[in-house]
Amino acid sequence: MTFRRxxxxxxxxxxxxxxxxxPALAGKxxxxxxxxxxxxxxxxxxxxxxxxETFNIYDGFSLTRVNLHxxxxxxxxxxxxxxxxxxxxRRGNFTFRVPDLAKMNFRYRSHRQLLDAAGGLSSxxxxxxxxxxxxxxxxxxxxxxxxLQNRDGDRVIYQANGPGISGGDYxxxxxxxxxxxxxxxxxxxxxxxxxxxxxxxxxxxxxDRRGGLFAVHFRGPxxxxxxxxxxxxxxxxxxxxxxxxxxxxxxSTFQYxxxxxxxxxxxxxxxxxxxxVDNEVTGYITDYLRNDVDVTYRTHVGSVFGGYGFVTHxxxxxxxxxxVWRAGATARISPxxxxxxxxxxxxxxxxxxxxxxxxxxxxxxxxxxxIQPTDEMTWGVxxxxxxxxxxxxxxxxxxxxxxxxxxxxxPGIGALNLxxxxxxxxxxxxxxxxxxxxxxxxxxxxxxxxxxxRLSTGLTYLNIGRDLDIExxxxxxxxxxxxxxxxxxxxxxxxxxxxDYVLLDRYYTANVVWxxxxxxxxxx
Amino acid sequence: MTGPRVAVRAILGAVxxxxxxxxxxxxxxxxxxxxxxxxxxxxxxxMEAALHGGPHMVLVxxxxxxxxxxxxxxxxxxxxxxxxxxxxxxxxxxxxxxDAANVCMACHFSPHVENQATLSPHAAxxxxxxxxxxVHGGSAPASLHGEQTELCLSCHIVQRxxxxxxxxxxxxGGVITCADCHLQDENQMAxxxxxxxxxxxxxxxxxxxxxxxxDHQAAVDYSVEEGGCLNCHDPHGSYQPMLLKQPYExxxxxxxxxCHVVPLHNYNTQHGSEWAGVSCSExxxxxxxxxxxxxxxxxALEAQGCFAxxxxxx
Numbered sequence: 001m002t003f004r005r006x007x008x009x010x011x012x013x014x015x016x017x018x019x020x021x022x023p024a025l026a027g028k029x030x031x032x033x034x035x036x037x038x039x040x041x042x043x044x045x046x047x048x049x050x051x052x053e054t055f056n057i058y059d060g061f062s063l064t065r066v067n068l069h070x071x072x073x074x075x076x077x078x079x080x081x082x083x084x085x086x087x088x089x090r091r092g093n094f095t096f097r098v099p100d101l102a103k104m105n106f107r108y109r110s111h112r113q114l115l116d117a118a119g120g121l122s123s124x125x126x127x128x129x130x131x132x133x134x135x136x137x138x139x140x141x142x143x144x145x146x147x148l149q150n151r152d153g154d155r156v157i158y159q160a161n162g163p164g165i166s167g168g169d170y171x172x173x174x175x176x177x178x179x180x181x182x183x184x185x186x187x188x189x190x191x192x193x194x195x196x197x198x199x200x201x202x203x204x205x206x207x208d209r210r211g212g213l214f215a216v217h218f219r220g221p222x223x224x225x226x227x228x229x230x231x232x233x234x235x236x237x238x239x240x241x242x243x244x245x246x247x248x249x250x251x252s253t254f255q256y257x258x259x260x261x262x263x264x265x266x267x268x269x270x271x272x273x274x275x276x277v278d279n280e281v282t283g284y285i286t287d288y289l290r291n292d293v294d295v296t297y298r299t300h301v302g303s304v305f306g307g308y309g310f311v312t313h314x315x316x317x318x319x320x321x322x323x324v325w326r327a328g329a330t331a332r333i334s335p336x337x338x339x340x341x342x343x344x345x346x347x348x349x350x351x352x353x354x355x356x357x358x359x360x361x362x363x364x365x366x367x368x369x370x371i372q373p374t375d376e377m378t379w380g381v382x383x384x385x386x387x388x389x390x391x392x393x394x395x396x397x398x399x400x401x402x403x404x405x406x407x408x409x410x411p412g413i414g415a416l417n418l419x420x421x422x423x424x425x426x427x428x429x430x431x432x433x434x435x436x437x438x439x440x441x442x443x444x445x446x447x448x449x450x451x452x453x454r455l456s457t458g459l460t461y462l463n464i465g466r467d468l469d470i471e472x473x474x475x476x477x478x479x480x481x482x483x484x485x486x487x488x489x490x491x492x493x494x495x496x497x498x499x500d501y502v503l504l505d506r507y508y509t510a511n512v513v514w515x516x517x518x519x520x521x522x523x524x
Numbered sequence: 525m526t527g528p529r530v531a532v533r534a535i536l537g538a539v540x541x542x543x544x545x546x547x548x549x550x551x552x553x554x555x556x557x558x559x560x561x562x563x564x565x566x567x568x569x570x571m572e573a574a575l576h577g578g579p580h581m582v583l584v585x586x587x588x589x590x591x592x593x594x595x596x597x598x599x600x601x602x603x604x605x606x607x608x609x610x611x612x613x614x615x616x617x618x619x620x621x622x623d624a625a626n627v628c629m630a631c632h633f634s635p636h637v638e639n640q641a642t643l644s645p646h647a648a649x650x651x652x653x654x655x656x657x658x659v660h661g662g663s664a665p666a667s668l669h670g671e672q673t674e675l676c677l678s679c680h681i682v683q684r685x686x687x688x689x690x691x692x693x694x695x696x697g698g699v700i701t702c703a704d705c706h707l708q709d710e711n712q713m714a715x716x717x718x719x720x721x722x723x724x725x726x727x728x729x730x731x732x733x734x735x736x737x738x739d740h741q742a743a744v745d746y747s748v749e750e751g752g753c754l755n756c757h758d759p760h761g762s763y764q765p766m767l768l769k770q771p772y773e774x775x776x777x778x779x780x781x782x783c784h785v786v787p788l789h790n791y792n793t794q795h796g797s798e799w800a801g802v803s804c805s806e807x808x809x810x811x812x813x814x815x816x817x818x819x820x821x822x823x824a825l826e827a828q829g830c831f832a833x834x835x836x837x838x
Contacts, residue, residue: 056697081665083698091698093665111699125728141633149730174730184633199730206815207731219638240735245815249735251746277746281737286746296648305648318748330649340649348750355748356741356783384682395782405681421685427770427778434770434778436763440685460688464763472690498690 029070029523031080034490036064036516042496044116044508053474053496054510055113058088064516070523075099088112103133115156123153123170139185146177171202187230188220197240205244213238213251222258232257249279269294269307286315292324302331311348318355322348328366336372358392379406399425414447435466452482469501490516561592563604574660596627596659617654624652636707651679676702689761700728705759725753736813740820742783743812773803780804794835 040059062084069079077099082092091109107129115121131145151170178195193215201207215236222229234255241248253275260268271292278285294307309324328342345363368382384401403421424437444458456478464470478492492514500506565572599613616624625641640647653659656675658667668675673695677684687695694700705724722745726733732743732753745752753759756779757767764771770778789799805811809822816823819836830836 053696056694056699079665089699095665109699127728149728151731170731172731176727182633189633199733201731204815209733209735242735242737245737247735247737275746279735279739281735282739286748288746303648313748313750315748320748357749380681382682390782393783397782401682401685403681403685419681419684421682423685427782429778429782431777431781438685438689438763440688442684442688462688462690464690468763470690470763472688474688500690 029068030521031068032518032520033066034064034516034518036514037061039513040510042508042510045505047503047505053498054512055115056089056111057512058086060086062086101135105131115154121154121156123155124151126150139183141182144179147175149174167203169203173200191217206242208243209240210243211238211240228261230259247281249277249281252276265298267296284315284317288313302329304329319351320348320355321351322346338370339368341367357390360388360390362388376410377408380404395429397427399423413449414445417444436464436468437466439463454480470499472498486520488518490518564593567604571660580660595630621647621650621652624654628653672701672703683760686758686760689763691765691767692761693759722753732812734813736815738814738818738820740811740813772805774801777804
């Protein structure tokens with residue numbers, strides 16, 4: 001694997017050099033290149049479920065960032081963004097656009113997650129994505145995409161009695177992709193799409209599977225009232241099968257959305273969704289039907305909205321029906337004061353009383369206020385309450401969250417950001433209860449009043465109480481200094497701490513230093 | 525299954541046959557028209573620097589380009605020929621959400637932009653395309669105003685607190701970004717796949733997708749139990765390992781016991797109190813779904829005779 005990594009880095013470097021040296025680069029180029037390194041010192045307990053904050057940070061040299069963007073030839077735009085390229089991780093994104101004709105995008109990510117502080121256990125995930133959109137005419141759009149994910153390495157064994165059928169290792173490959181075509185004329189858009197997935201697991205052949213899905217959609221004005229009424233229709237058919245077990249399941253969907261705007265401030269929406277899953281394994285055919293109606297009224301001082309939905313879920317054996325409703329309002333009390341309020345609730349009834357959870361009731365309430373007393377200062381508060389009950393099982397889950405924030409920006413001097421969040425969650429069932437609350441404070445100060453120098457410091461602190469007793473903190477110091485006209489130096493130091501005072505083996509502490517030297521370029 | 529396969533191939537073939545001649549014709553014949561961008565830059569000279577190196581830069585001044593300043597800033601020639609104050613050009617930055625999205629959608633026709641004009645929660649909250657994207661310049665991917673995660677969390681303050689929890693998806697290190705999970709299937713309706721919202725999770729955690737011969741209904745999005753990954757996991761951050769919503773081990777078992785009332789595990793005539801106080805996960809290891817056991821039991825129990833006929837046979 002090391003050879004492949006070095007080869008990947010070398011090829012990336014060569015491609016970059018070739019790009020920079022290309023005679024086709026007759027346009028403009030801008031961006032920055034950063035090189036540096038990381039020093040990491042950490043200590044953790046032997047309980048590997050305490051996945052530490054730093055499992056994606058790697059000691060050693062790093063091509064920290066290459067960000068180049070500009071024009072090739074007369075008008076072809078490109079953007080290359082490489083980050084954190086080292087022997088353990090690297091990620092990159094490349095976009096190339098030929099105006100009026102095509103857009104290509106390639107994305108690559110690879111990370112080796114170090115699952116214990118000593119580096120003895122690790123898991124690597126590598127993801128490739130590519131997409132191409134071709135617009136041969138303004139009306140026709142052809143698109144294709146492909147993704148490949150490889151995962152190798154150790155799986156953290158959470159279960160005391162062994163890793164289960166999934167094993168103690170990862171070694172699988174997941175391929176996904178698709179092709180599609182869209183034709184647009186005026187406000188009408190028609191499209192066809194085919195997508196596939198293929199999963200191959202080297203550690204367990206039984207898990208191998210493949211699937212495909214074909215979809216078609218149409219969007220356009222209604223012939224009866226083209227100015228006021230727009231349709232969206234979509235349908236699909238797909239299947240998945242386990243290669244080596246010979247079983248499969250199929251899915252078919254039909255979706256309709258109608259949007260009516262009889263007058264400018266008023267909008268009405270009707271949504272219908274239906275799907276059927278035929279699962280050969282369970283022998284069940286599950287039908288899901290949903291109808292939703294929503295109304296929104298907007299003015300320059302705010303908006304009011306409300307909606308209702310009715311859902312049925314039927315798998316031949318059980319039938320559930322749900323009523324769903326929502327309502328809310330937004331208000332711009334003045335150009336500098338905004339308020340929002342929304343409420344949503346649902347009530348599910350199990351007609352046969354055969355599902356595990358039987359009836360379910362749930363609700364969510366949100367409210368927020370944002371005030372901007374001056375151009376430089378913003379602050380706000382928000383509240384959220386969530387409740388879910390299974391009344392026939394005597395089970396309930398309740399949670400509330402309070403948050404507040406403040407931002408102060410002084411151009412040429414610096415900025416201050418302060419966030420606070422408090423949450424309290426309570427779960428009760430037949431066996432007892434579990435409750436945890438959490439206070440999180442995050443703060444950051446940025447200073448830029450000294451020429452060419454930017455300094456920052458930040459703190460994240462959590463305290464989790466009631467049935468748990470956990471503390472966590474991250475303290476950060478950063479500096480950025482511009483040298484000459486085009487060079488800069490960056491240094492960052494983070495201190496991480498995590499302590500579980502109930503499960504004493506869950507702890508970690510880490511000191512990490514990043515150092516980078518960078519060059520900004522701009523070529524005409 | 526042969527029928528649908530043949531149909532799919534036939535339709536795709538037909539599309540390609542129709543598309544290829546059109547592709548060749550379009551490549552050979554640029555769609556030209558009068559472009560006014562250079563005239564704009566003669567007065568708005570600060571815009572040239574703002575556009576430098578940005579994705580829209582190439583579109584100004586090109587005689588054969590299909591897009592120019594006036595495609596977003598519509599108006600009449602009176603603006604530059606007579607009085608710019610009296611005849612102002614349209615400015616998407618001052619438009620409503622849907623109108624601004626419609627300007628962008630003239631070129632960027634995608635579910636993301638389309639959704640912004642119709643159903644997106646961002647649109648409902650008055651957040652326009654320009655609140656996240658820089659139109660004239662910008663070197664960040666997708667021309668965002670800043671690093672994606674920081675940009676999102678500057679408004680989504682509750683999520684900032686969730687990501688700070690002890691166990692969280694690594695957005696802080698940039699390993700994944702908000703858009704890796706959100707904005708993935710933004711077509712105006714429900715997801716097309718049978719995993720529903722779990723489809724987003726299964727992009728990376730493909731080993732849990734199934735279908736399994738023994739599915740756990742709580743993990744299957746389309747089940748009448750209305751399961752899915754989010755039933756048990758908090759995707760942003762959690763106090764519990766594996767991003768679990770509630771404890772899965774002693775002394776709390778709420779994650780399982782909220783749905784499963786299983787008093788026989790505390791005492792039964794076969795085992796006595798042997799399993800009382802033992803974490804569910806010690807035996808039910810394949811909780812996402814099993815290829816071998818209807819109770820998702822570990823094969824390690826086989827050696828103890830647990831799978832004998834009349835007991836926990838498969």
